[in-house]
Amino acid sequence: MKDLFASRMSKVPRSFVREILKVTEDPEIISFAGGLPNPNSFPHKEIAEAASKVLKENGKEALQYSTTEGYKPLREWIAERYRSKGLKVHPDNILITNGSQQGLDLVGKIFVDRDDKILVERPTYLAAIQSFGLYEPNFISVPLVEDGADPSALEDILSSGRIKLFYSIPNFQNPTGTTYSKKRRQEIASILQKYGTILVEDNPYGEIRFMGSDIPPIKCYLENSVLLGSFSKIVSPGIRLGWIVADDEVMEKLVIAKQASDLHSNYLAQRIVYRYLMDYDVEEHLKNIKKMYKKQRDLMVAMIKKYFPQNVKFTQPEGGMFLWVTLPQDVSSMELFNIAIKQKVAFVPGEAFYTDDPEKNTLRLNFSNSSNEKIEEGIKRLGNAIKKLINDNKK
Amino acid sequence: MKDLFASRMSKVPRSFVREILKVTEDPEIISFAGGLPNPNSFPHKEIAEAASKVLKENGKEALQYSTTEGYKPLREWIAERYRSKGLKVHPDNILITNGSQQGLDLVGKIFVDRDDKILVERPTYLAAIQSFGLYEPNFISVPLVEDGADPSALEDILSSGRIKLFYSIPNFQNPTGTTYSKKRRQEIASILQKYGTILVEDNPYGEIRFMGSDIPPIKCYLENSVLLGSFSKIVSPGIRLGWIVADDEVMEKLVIAKQASDLHSNYLAQRIVYRYLMDYDVEEHLKNIKKMYKKQRDLMVAMIKKYFPQNVKFTQPEGGMFLWVTLPQDVSSMELFNIAIKQKVAFVPGEAFYTDDPEKNTLRLNFSNSSNEKIEEGIKRLGNAIKKLINDNKK
Incomplete structure (x- = not known):
C-alpha cells in the first residue's frame, strides 16, 4: 500500500x-x-463522586451527542478563570478540545498550508513538531534566552520573510522550563503585531507555578493570537480535555475543523470535570x-x-x-x-x-x-x- | 486574519x-x-456502576496518560467480537478513536493528498464529506442501487483513472438506509482488488440490525481495506469512542496520525466502557x-x-x-x-x-x-x- x-x-x-x-x-x-x-x-475519589452525580442526575443527557463547541458551563468556568487573572474572554470564544494537543492539530489544520513558514522556539515541544509537521510547513526556530525568545533574533527572522505563526510556551516551557518575563512578553507581542504573525500561545503548565508570581499571558498584549489551555495538569490527563481561546473569525474555522475531526469532545467527561470544579475547591x-x-x-x-x-x-x-x-x-x-x-x-x-x-x-x-x-x-x-x-x- | x-x-x-x-x-x-x-x-445506570468501580479500583491509573493505540483489553474485546462474526482481527490491528468520525479524519490524514480522487457513495454521509473534504480531494460518486453500489458504474469509474480510496457504509447506510447484499459485497471487493483501490468500510450501525440476518463485512473479501466501528450506537455517543481496523503497515501510520491529533482517546472512558461490557449483558x-x-x-x-x-x-x-x-x-x-x-x-x-x-x-x-x-x-x-x-x- x-x-x-x-x-x-x-x-x-x-x-x-x-x-x-x-x-x-x-x-x-x-x-x-x-x-x-x-x-x-x-483527585480520583472526587472524580468518582462527580461522575456518580452526573450520571445519576443527567445520565441520559451526558451520554448523548452534544455540541461541537463544548459544554457551555465548562466554557463559562474557563472564561471566568481568565477574567479572575485579568484576561477578558467570552465563553463563545472558547472551544473544548481533547487536551491542548488537539488544539495544536486544529491550529495546524486551519492555518498551515504546505511550505508555510512557521516559527517555533529552539528547542520546542516535541509533540507540537509532530502535530504541525503533518501539515508540511517549513519550520524555523528562534533561540530561547533566559527569560524567553530572543527579541532581536525574532525581529531578524520576521523581517526576512513572511512567517505565518509563532508557537510559544511562555510558562515553564517543555522542554526547557523557561518562563518569559513580563517585559519579554510585551516585546514579543509588539514584534509579532508589527509583522502580522499569529501567536499560538500554549499554556499547559501555567496553573502549576510553585514559586514567584503569575505573569499575564502574551495574549493580553496581542489580539492576533490563539491561546491553548488544558485540564491535564489541573485535573487529569487521561480524560483528555483542553481548550482553545480564539476570536470569532478564527473560532468559526476551528469549530468546522473540530466537527470534521471528531464531532465534539467526550461530553460525559466535560460534565464530570465541570461538576468536580463546582463541588470541590480547585485552589x-x-x-x-x-x-x-x-x-x-x-x-x-x-x-x-x-x-x-x-x-x-x-x-x-x-x-x-x-x-x-x-x-x-x-x-x-x-x-x-x-x-x-x-x-x-x-x-x-x-x-x-x-x-x-x-x-x-x-x-x-x-x-x-x-x-x-x-x-x-x-x-x-x-x-x-x-x-x-x-x-x-x-x- | x-x-x-x-x-x-x-x-x-x-x-x-x-x-x-x-x-x-x-x-x-x-x-x-x-x-x-x-x-x-x-445504559446510564450501568455506566454509573462501571465508572464507580473503575475509579475506585483503578482511579489513579484511569486518570493518567495512556497509550495511543488504546486500552488493550478493550481492543481484545473488539477483536473477539469480530472473531465471533467470522472476521479474524488481531487486537494490535485495532486503534481506539474518538468515535468513527475521528477514524474518517485519520484516514484522510494518512491517505489523501490534495486533488487525489476519492470515491463515495451517491448519496453519502455528510460528515464524511466534511472530514475528507479538509484534505482537498476530488470527490467522485458512484450511484447506490437497491442492494449496494452499482458494480458496473464502479468498474467504469475505476477503469477510467486512479482512485485512491472508496468510502462505503454497507449496513443501513446514512442517509439512505441501503444495505449491500452478500453478492454485491463480493463483487465490489473483487472490482476494488482489481484496481488496487483501498476500501474504507464504515460500519456504525451494523450492530443494530432489527430484521434479516447479518452479512459479513466487505473486509472479509478484500485485504486492502480499513474498517471503522463505533460504540456510539451500542453504548453511548457522548463518550466518543470508536475504532479503526487496519493492517500493520496502515496501523503504523494511523498511530502516528492519532498521536499527533490528540495523543490518545479518553482513557477513563475506555476503562468504563470495557468494564460495562464485562459486567453486563451487551446482547x-x-x-x-x-x-x-x-x-x-x-x-x-x-x-x-x-x-x-x-x-x-x-x-x-x-x-x-x-x-x-x-x-x-x-x-x-x-x-x-x-x-x-x-x-x-x-x-x-x-x-x-x-x-x-x-x-x-x-x-x-x-x-x-x-x-x-x-x-x-x-x-x-x-x-x-x-x-x-x-x-x-x-x-
Whole structure:
C-alpha cells in the first residue's frame, strides 16, 4: 500500500520519544524521560463522586451527542478563570478540545498550508513538531534566552520573510522550563503585531507555578493570537480535555475543523470535570500539586548540585514538570543515554526537541512523576554516567 | 486574519446540517432531522456502576496518560467480537478513536493528498464529506442501487483513472438506509482488488440490525481495506469512542496520525466502557435497542403509507436509524423544508448528502429519536406539507 499514503506521512518519523519510552518500560529503570503528572495528585475519589452525580442526575443527557463547541458551563468556568487573572474572554470564544494537543492539530489544520513558514522556539515541544509537521510547513526556530525568545533574533527572522505563526510556551516551557518575563512578553507581542504573525500561545503548565508570581499571558498584549489551555495538569490527563481561546473569525474555522475531526469532545467527561470544579475547591487541589512538585523539583536540583560535574548547566524552573540540562559542549546526550540505560536510568536526549541542527549536548529531565527515593538514586546514577562519559571522551 | 487561513478552509462551507439543527431547536418543532440515538436506550445506570468501580479500583491509573493505540483489553474485546462474526482481527490491528468520525479524519490524514480522487457513495454521509473534504480531494460518486453500489458504474469509474480510496457504509447506510447484499459485497471487493483501490468500510450501525440476518463485512473479501466501528450506537455517543481496523503497515501510520491529533482517546472512558461490557449483558442491551428501533421504524413506515402521496418513494431499512424519501421528480425538498418548518416539522433535505449534482427531490428522516406520538403527528404534518407543495407546484 506504500504508494497510497499521503505525502505528509513520508516526512514524519516514528516518534523518537515513543521508542525511548519503550526502552524505559523495564520496571528496574528509573525514568525521568516521560512527561507524566504525578498520579498521586489525581483527585480520583472526587472524580468518582462527580461522575456518580452526573450520571445519576443527567445520565441520559451526558451520554448523548452534544455540541461541537463544548459544554457551555465548562466554557463559562474557563472564561471566568481568565477574567479572575485579568484576561477578558467570552465563553463563545472558547472551544473544548481533547487536551491542548488537539488544539495544536486544529491550529495546524486551519492555518498551515504546505511550505508555510512557521516559527517555533529552539528547542520546542516535541509533540507540537509532530502535530504541525503533518501539515508540511517549513519550520524555523528562534533561540530561547533566559527569560524567553530572543527579541532581536525574532525581529531578524520576521523581517526576512513572511512567517505565518509563532508557537510559544511562555510558562515553564517543555522542554526547557523557561518562563518569559513580563517585559519579554510585551516585546514579543509588539514584534509579532508589527509583522502580522499569529501567536499560538500554549499554556499547559501555567496553573502549576510553585514559586514567584503569575505573569499575564502574551495574549493580553496581542489580539492576533490563539491561546491553548488544558485540564491535564489541573485535573487529569487521561480524560483528555483542553481548550482553545480564539476570536470569532478564527473560532468559526476551528469549530468546522473540530466537527470534521471528531464531532465534539467526550461530553460525559466535560460534565464530570465541570461538576468536580463546582463541588470541590480547585485552589486547594492546585496548592497540593504545587507543594508536591516544588519538593520534587527542589530535591532534583539539590541532587544535581551534589552528583553532576560542575560544568554541567541546568535550568531551575518556577513551575511545570521539567528541567533542562546542558552538558559540556562536546558531550553527546545520545551517547549518555546509552550509558545511562545500562545504569538503569533514563531521560530524553535534547535533539528530539529541535526542528533543525540540534544541540547534541542537551537533555530533558522530568521531576513530577518520581518519588524522592527515585530522584535521589536516579540523579546519582545519571551523575555517574555523565562522569564516565566525560572520562571516556578524554581517553 | 482572513488571508492567513489555510487554503483547505476556503473550500468548506459552514455545515448545512448545523444550520438546520439550529432552526429545529424550537421545542415545538418535531424534528426528524438529527441523527441521534434514542437516549432511552442509554445504559446510564450501568455506566454509573462501571465508572464507580473503575475509579475506585483503578482511579489513579484511569486518570493518567495512556497509550495511543488504546486500552488493550478493550481492543481484545473488539477483536473477539469480530472473531465471533467470522472476521479474524488481531487486537494490535485495532486503534481506539474518538468515535468513527475521528477514524474518517485519520484516514484522510494518512491517505489523501490534495486533488487525489476519492470515491463515495451517491448519496453519502455528510460528515464524511466534511472530514475528507479538509484534505482537498476530488470527490467522485458512484450511484447506490437497491442492494449496494452499482458494480458496473464502479468498474467504469475505476477503469477510467486512479482512485485512491472508496468510502462505503454497507449496513443501513446514512442517509439512505441501503444495505449491500452478500453478492454485491463480493463483487465490489473483487472490482476494488482489481484496481488496487483501498476500501474504507464504515460500519456504525451494523450492530443494530432489527430484521434479516447479518452479512459479513466487505473486509472479509478484500485485504486492502480499513474498517471503522463505533460504540456510539451500542453504548453511548457522548463518550466518543470508536475504532479503526487496519493492517500493520496502515496501523503504523494511523498511530502516528492519532498521536499527533490528540495523543490518545479518553482513557477513563475506555476503562468504563470495557468494564460495562464485562459486567453486563451487551446482547440483551442490543436486543432492547433493536426492539425499540424496529417499532419506531415500523410506525414511521406505516404513517408514511397512510399520510404521504402514493408517488412518494421511500426505503425500508432492516436496521440503523434513517429512512430515505424520494419525492416526485420536480418537487424540491428544500422548498418542502421551508413549508414543513412552518408546520413545525423538520428533516434534512437530501442535497446535503451529495458531493455534486444533488438529487433535489430527496430527503432523510431519522426514526430512532422520536416518540410514537411524535412520529404519528410529525409524519402527518410532513404528508400535508408534501401535498401542499405538490398542489402549489401545479398552480
